Amino acid sequence: METSGIVLVAGATGGVGRRGVAALRKKGLPVRVLVRNEEKARKMLGPDVDLIVGDITKESTLVPDYFKGVRRVINAVSVIVGPKEGDTPDRQKYSQGIKFFEPEIKGDSPEKVEYIGIRNLIKAVKGSVGLQNGKLLFGFEDNNYRELAWGALDDVVMGGVSESTFQIDPNGGENGGPTGIFKGVVSTANNGGFTSIRTKNLSTAEDLSAYDGLELRLKGDSRRYKLIVRTSRDWDTVGYTAGFDTVGDQWQTVRVPFSSLKPIFRARTVSDAPPFDPSNIVSLQLMFSKFEYDGKLNPTFVEGAFKVRTRRFCRSYPT
Ligand SMILES: NC(=O)c1ccc[n+]([C@@H]2O[C@H](COP(=O)([O-])OP(=O)(O)OC[C@H]3O[C@@H](n4cnc5c(N)ncnc54)[C@H](OP(=O)(O)O)[C@@H]3O)[C@@H](O)[C@H]2O)c1
CATH class of the missing domain: 3.40.50.720 (NAD(P)-binding Rossmann-like Domain)
Structure with a gap:
């Protein structure tokens, strides 16, 4: 102490x-x-x-x-x-x-x-x-930097051909600072249509119960993305999910309240899933997909190249 x-x-x-x-x-x-x-x-x-x-x-x-x-x-x-x-x-x-x-x-x-x-x-x-400032989960903020192990997770897993990468650009971010770039090419060939990046399970789960949600600072491309938060160490498990819209080529702050996260498994709502537990956050995923949930489609989806720069995932903000 x-x-x-x-x-x-x-x-x-x-x-x-x-x-x-x-x-x-x-x-x-x-x-x-x-x-x-x-x-x-x-x-x-x-x-x-x-x-x-x-x-x-x-x-x-x-x-x-x-x-x-x-x-x-x-x-x-x-x-x-x-x-x-x-x-x-x-x-x-x-x-x-x-x-x-x-x-x-x-x-x-x-x-x-x-x-x-x-x-x-x-x-x-x-x-x-210091709760007012939130806690940095990933990214760059003032002189702080926290890295997470991200890996691409695309529709290739089910036979699709979309592909994505996540790279750190030391100077390509806001005000010439560092940024993480999630980009790739998405295709609906072979019944595919999504790309994503997902972190490895955190070695110690994050307890964010004192906060209201996650805040992202990013520059997108007018498309709708999904943030997926998992509270289980299992790979194939319910992801607590919220969609958010990006503005084209402009830095913006997106707040995802924990209360807006829906329990989704393979693009379907799981009605009997336990409520989201903010005290046990194990992994994060950022997704660009043709699909919303329960058969609905992402209205902003287009095939081809996409790109979003992220500066930080920050845990919550004051109520
Ligand atoms: N005692 C044990 O052996 C033990 C062991 C393990 C864990 N615990 C846990 O430790 C915690 C404390 O237990 P304890 O045995 O210390 O209890 P305690 O002796 O009954 O003390 C409770 C304290 O809380 C204060 N308090 C109650 N309501 C309050 C309010 N509205 N605003 C401000 N203060 C308030 C009391 O103030 P006043 O003096 O004004 O009433 C008192 O100081 C509990 O969660 C208990 O389960 C206790």
Whole structure:
């Protein structure tokens, strides 16, 4: 963990949070805590503790300015549970550790804390932890570059004759910068009609659950392409797919919200596929095809040469 930047511990007055604060302090890391009860926090964590008083279920209490300087967040907030029968002043049943007492929720519901609360917390911290900029999955951005192993995947696999390549041009991109060029010749001969490039499976799946979608920066040729995202390591499997239109010979930013991805297998919608899981992104594919889905055709499709330059695939943007 980097030593500059503050680590925020949410739920620092709980059993786990308190231990987390102690461990971070022991490492000499700067800590800020998010607590509901200031008095309880100062008593437990020391009078000088750097704190934000807030309740994650109440968005208005989480003012983004309070989170300035925070680079990492440890969430130890939890739905409060306790024994159904309640504790007595002299006997804290949960601390006895001998008998199991039937628990019940004592405060806000799991939906309010774990879903709405965590969403509010992410929204409040994302500016300071850098989520606002998205994460680079592939491509060139400022001084960053991330490469992925792309390979051509054309209709040759089913007897067609289309062909494509993907190459990096160090100077052919926006403002003379580097770019990746996906180009080729597509043909409908032998019942073919598609070309694509697909990455190898990522060695570690990308967890993009804090984001809304993928953003592409590209220069196309007025044709419609498809972005396909896979969440399985299997080769021949459902691809979560969205089509997008390109403007001819002009750099543009295309946003593909995760909510717009449809589960497609061999150009057909899979109605019983599991919902798209943004926490487990395993591979990406960019396709130019005659086919849309479920028998529909791509209205912009023409046989012959095509070309799209891509500068980046970026993970999401703020909501
Ligand atoms: N305890 C364990 O042995 C253990 C082991 C493994 C994993 N875990 C997991 O670790 C997490 C924390 O457990 P825990 O035992 O530390 O729970 P806990 O002692 O009940 O602490 C919960 C913390 O969350 C805070 N909180 C609750 N609702 C909040 C809200 N709306 N806004 C801000 N803060 C809120 C509480 O603040 P207040 O002080 O104001 O109530 C408290 O600080 C849970 O997900 C649990 O499943 C626990």
